[in-house]
Amino acid sequence: MTIADLPAGTTTSDDSGTGEPLQYTAARLIRDARQTQDLTQAQLAARVGTSQSAINRIERGGQNLTLELLARINAALGNEILTLGQPRTAEHIRVDGGRRLSGSIAVKSSKNGAVALLCASLLNRGRTTLHGVARIVEVDRIIDVLRSMGVSAVWSENGEDLEIRAPRDLDLRSIDEDAGRRTRSVLMFLGPLIGRHESFSLPYAGGCDLGTRSVEPHMIALRHFGLSVEATSGWYAARVSDVDESELRIVLTERGDTVTENAIMAAAGRDGITVIRNASPNYMVQDLCFYLELLGIRIEGIGTTTLRIHGRRDVDADVDYWPSEDPVEAMTLITAGVVTGSEITVSRVPIEFMEIELSVLGEMGLRYDVSPEYAAANGRTRLVDITVHPSALRAPADKIHSMPFPGINIDNLPFFTVIGACATGTTLIHDWVYEGRAIHLTDLTRLGADIRLRDPHRLDVTGPTHWSAADVICPPALRPAVVILLAMLASKGTSVLRNIAVIERGYEDLWSRLNSIGASITPFRD
Secondary structure, three states, X not given: OEHHHOOOOOOOOOOOOOXXXXXHHHHHHHHHHHHHOOOOHHHHHHHHOOXXXXXXXXXXXXXXXXXXHHHHHHHHHOOOOOOOOOOOOOEEEEEEEOOOOEEEEEOOEOHHHHHHHHHHHHHOOOEEEEOOOOOOHHHHHHHHHHHHOOOEEEEOOOOXXXXXXOOOOOOHXXXXXXXXXXXXXXXXXXXXXXXXXXXXXXXXXXXXXXOOOOOHHHHHHHHHHOEEEEEEOOEEEEEEXXXXXXXXXXXXXXXXXXXXXXXXXXXXXXXXXXXXXXXXOOHHHHHHHHHHHHOOOEEEOOOOOEEEEEEOOOOOOOEEEOOOEOHHHHHHXXXXXXXXXXXXXXXXXXXXXXXXXXXXXXXXXXXXEEOOOEEOOOOOOEEEEEEEEOOOOEOOOOOEEOOOOOOOOOOOOOHHHHHHHOOEEEEEEEOOOOOOXXXXXXXXXXXXXXXXXXXXXXXXXXXXXXXXXOEEEOOOOHHHHHHHHHHHHHOEEEEEEEOOHHHHOOOOOHHHHHHOOOOOEEEEEO
């Protein structure tokens, strides 16, 4: 019997809540355990008595695991990676904090960019190959949804590149309901499906617990393309009517990233011209436009708030695209250096989307160096290397708040909470977008921070903080959870962060990568 043959009710020791097939759960756990022990694939292969290429296939979920092979892997790693027939237990990490970090760490490609590109691949009847795709839970869920529609999505031997081929006729009746409900990104299928189907259904979307985030801006934008949606029994039931206008003009009521992307994909999939005003020019939107240009879709105004899109209903192209680096991950890694008082270099930072954040950090007293610019693999994104130095920080004179690009990125705002806690004085953080995220950030008080919640959107953060170790349960929101992890890096002693699945949604190999520059983070299970 192989793992792929096991009954659907079989359980594992993983509690990531991914809803992924057992074979992919095993692949991820084996890879994480190997990297935690600083083993190469070749070294693990030697212990197991197999080839390096076989370990590579196993870690990509591309090879069925027999129970005998799984037992050999467990023995080689000295740990039960996967157990059968037992209750699921949670995953946690242990952080030995108070250490100075050093060295260089590279920014990986964007999660948000990858999600939009995966959805946009439905517009192409040819081959789309995405290189250097983030291997994270959020991406895996979208891939699960694509595969359930009949899309071929195959990882390369190195596990970094993904080849996608969409059939002419998608099987929407077989859509993976569980995977769809676990990610709000399922809404991103609305735009590309409008041009292909007169009616279809998508499961209600999930994702982070950040308060009420209305889907109405998506509906307002997509009504221009003939979309009407009725919510029934846990599903979005969509119907598409014909639109006769050869040129559509749309003004978005909200300059949201995903709203803009949905409108762009709907525009790209129709014959004719669409003008979108109040569009987001953020990094993931630009990534999407760069990819669509490779498909032969002409887009004017990339990087501005007005886009003019010359769409094409029939696209059949073989293209390769490299998603750009993630500015939110860049901010995460920079923050790790700042709060630990370390000198580290964060390479491959997409500077266009970090300039405001760096300017604010400079006003707070952070000393840093910026390298000359160089091009990303996609040839379009501008990258730099940033070296941060230990600095005496002070609270800014004005509040810190996010704005649509080119302001402080909405997802980067939480990092200023833990940075503000390291600064002398009181910093006002105004998170006006989300109704509940500021509340999650008050969990930093468990580690010694002085944080006062003014209301669901505003925090007073007074520093400097004398961080102390603590046992904390991850809040149900990605960025606040990572902020707590970063504070643990600064806290002397041993901290425990429990139920880390929410972090794995948005970061690839974060523990081992931080360990590579001097952190001490150990995953464990109860």
